Amino acid sequence: MESKIEIISTVTVDYQSDLYKIVDALNRTLKHRDLMFGLALEKDNQEKAVFTIYKT
Known part of the structure; x- marks a missing residue:
């Protein structure tokens, strides 16, 4: 089965x-709703973070 x-x-x-604590809490509490959250630093500017919401 392919996961999209x-x-x-x-x-x-x-x-x-x-x-990261917010992202961790969101992932723990909303995984049953098929949601996943990510956080990454921007490549060009380490003072900015990219927050992403995914549907699994």
């Missing part, structure tokens, strides 16, 4: 050291 991951939304925000 769809990007629902992406937003760029100022990086803060505790952002």
Whole structure:
């Protein structure tokens, strides 16, 4: 069975050291709704983070 991951939304925000805690909490509480959340630093600007919501 093939798993398809769809990007629902992406937003760029100022990086803060505790952002990963929000992403972790969202992933733990909303995985039963087939949602997944990601956080990555921008390649060109390490002071910005890209927050992405996925539907799995």
